[in-house]
Amino acid sequence: MIGIIGAMQVEVEHIKAVMTDVETETISGIEFCRGKISGKDMVAAKCGIGKVFASVCAEAMILRYNPDVIVNIGVAGTLTNELNTTDIAVAKSVVHHDLDTSPLGDPIGLISGVNIINIECDKKVSSLLEKCVKSLGINCKAGVIASGDQFVCTTERKNFIRDTFNAIACEMEGASIGHVCFINGTRFGVLRAISDGADEKSHMDYDKFVPLAAKNSFEVIKRFIEEF
Numbered sequence: 001m002i003g004i005i006g007a008m009q010v011e012v013e014h015i016k017a018v019m020t021d022v023e024t025e026t027i028s029g030i031e032f033c034r035g036k037i038s039g040k041d042m043v044a045a046k047c048g049i050g051k052v053f054a055s056v057c058a059e060a061m062i063l064r065y066n067p068d069v070i071v072n073i074g075v076a077g078t079l080t081n082e083l084n085t086t087d088i089a090v091a092k093s094v095v096h097h098d099l100d101t102s103p104l105g106d107p108i109g110l111i112s113g114v115n116i117i118n119i120e121c122d123k124k125v126s127s128l129l130e131k132c133v134k135s136l137g138i139n140c141k142a143g144v145i146a147s148g149d150q151f152v153c154t155t156e157r158k159n160f161i162r163d164t165f166n167a168i169a170c171e172m173e174g175a176s177i178g179h180v181c182f183i184n185g186t187r188f189g190v191l192r193a194i195s196d197g198a199d200e201k202s203h204m205d206y207d208k209f210v211p212l213a214a215k216n217s218f219e220v221i222k223r224f225i226e227e228f
């Protein structure tokens with residue numbers, strides 16, 4: 001079974017629209033939609049914005065449906081000149097850019113206990129996602145995607161995240177979903193279409209580009225589901 005998690009309605013509505021044999025169930029206030037796409041067993045959910053909702057959704061999805069893989073789709077702010085609006089970032093790994101125990105001597109982003117900063121995505125999932133993006137003629141870059149409970153909208157914060165983690169895109173859920181998958185031993189990937197520049201103009205770009213960016217990530221995930 002393939003699990004798909006998006007933060008917002010616009011990110012998962014296209015998936016739910018093409019799903020057949022649909023059964024829905026609500027857990028912890030999150031609606032899980034189970035069904036089939038291209039003959040494959042699927043479960044999809046809109047988790048809500050931010051790391052807590054994303055974590056709750058991923059944990060519930062794993063415990064209830066035991067998916068073989070979870071892919072987090074959605075939009076992101078770009079941190080690199082190589083990715084413009086509606087291009088796509090695929091995660092090789094994810095980091096929590098707002099996890100900071102550095103006053104205790106740790107590097108920024110360290111996940112205490114497991115002692116890692118970067119949570120590695122499943123290599124086969126990431127490379128298939130990348131292949132699907134390229135096959136649709138969409139510009140793609142793979143690298144580190146950074147998550148935090150904030151909409152990044154200053155050049156200062158953008159540069160900090162890029163320089164600290166060598167990250168290519170920022171969003172608000174991927175690292176939590178990756179973190180939950182990591183502690184449960186579930187394969188995962190993150191696919192994000194660029195909606196904005198994560199700078200002082202980001203709120204204007206965001207409103208303009210979210211629908212097209214979300215559509216792009218849907219086209220890719222549809223192809224991914226066919227080929228997985």
Ligand code: ADE
Nearest residue numbers: 075076077151152171198
């Ligand atoms: N998702 C889309 N754009 C974002 C940004 N600039 N910061 C955080 N999450 C985002």
